Amino acid sequence: xxxxxxxxxxxxxxxxxxxxxxxxVHDQLVDEEIDVKPRKLGGGKTRIRRSISAKPVKRLPxxxxxxxxxxxxxxxxxxxxxxxxxxxxxxxxxxxxLSLQKAADRFDISKTVLWRRVRTNxxxxxxxxxxxxxxxxxxxxxxxxxxxxxxTELQIPMSTLHRHKVRLSAQGRLxxxxxxxxxxxxxxxELRDKLAKAVHACLNEGMSQNHAAxxxxxxxxx
Numbered sequence: 209x210x211x212x213x214x215x216x217x218x219x220x221x222x223x224x225x226x227x228x229x230x231x232x233v234h235d236q237l238v239d240e241e242i243d244v245k246p247r248k249l250g251g252g253k254t255r256i257r258r259s260i261s262a263k264p265v266k267r268l269p270x271x272x273x274x275x276x277x278x279x280x281x282x283x284x285x286x287x288x289x290x291x292x293x294x295x296x297x298x299x300x301x302x303x304x305x306l307s308l309q310k311a312a313d314r315f316d317i318s319k320t321v322l323w324r325r326v327r328t329n330x331x332x333x334x335x336x337x338x339x340x341x342x343x344x345x346x347x348x349x350x351x352x353x354x355x356x357x358x359x360t361e362l363q364i365p366m367s368t369l370h371r372h373k374v375r376l377s378a379q380g381r382l383x384x385x386x387x388x389x390x391x392x393x394x395x396x397x398e399l400r401d402k403l404a405k406a407v408h409a410c411l412n413e414g415m416s417q418n419h420a421a422x423x424x425x426x427x428x429x430x
Contacts, residue, residue: 290317297322302331309347319347342372349373352383402426 297311301322308326312319323344326332348358355369376382406420421427 293317294322294325298326298329301326302329307347308344309351345369346372346376349376350381350383352386399426 293315294317297315297317300306300311300314301308306314308319308323312322342364345358345362345364349369349372355366355373358364358369359366373382377386402424403426406424406426409415409420409423410417415423
């Protein structure tokens with residue numbers, strides 16, 4: 209029988225260590241293959257990481273730019289035409305001395321808008337310094353505006369406006385729907401006596417206020 213010498217324990221230990229190293233290297237290669245294979249499942253496409261702060265751009269609905277452009281252009285033309293008409297009317301009032309009403313009628317614009325355009329013009333203010341708003345009041349009285357509104361806006365006393373309104377009414381220059389009532393020139397004593405009789409008739413005789421006002425010729429509000 210052949211006898212085999214017992215191997216050196218030191219050599220066995222080194223051999224075992226080398227085998228362990230080979231196993232570790234094999235395991236690392238397997239792990240790397242496992243890491244690489246899932247990445248290849250995506251068809252070899254590179255993933256692009258999106259920034260968290262980046263917001264997706266919303267796509268606007270399709271619209272016809274030609275229609276929008278036409279609308280904007282038309283709106284601009286209308287605005288330019290109105291401004292041109294206002295400028296021409298303002299020149300007619302300031303330079304030619306045309307009244308606001310006639311200038312507004314000539315250029316087919318609002319008289320109030322025209323007045324707002326020219327009222328701060330130094331030339332217009334200088335021309336109307338002696339009669340600041342009287343001409344405007346005349347125009348508005350002839351249009352049938354109320355005395356209260358004219359007095360509030362133009363700072364003219366009601367008594368002055370009423371006097372001019374009576375004058376225009378006598379000349380037949382007021383519209384048909386405007387009534388002009390003349391002030392009562394009855395003496396105060398006579399008016400007081402009529403008022404006392406009307407009150408007595410209403411309280412003691414059961415007469416209506418409207419009937420008493422017509423009978424004694426005094427205003428119903430009085």
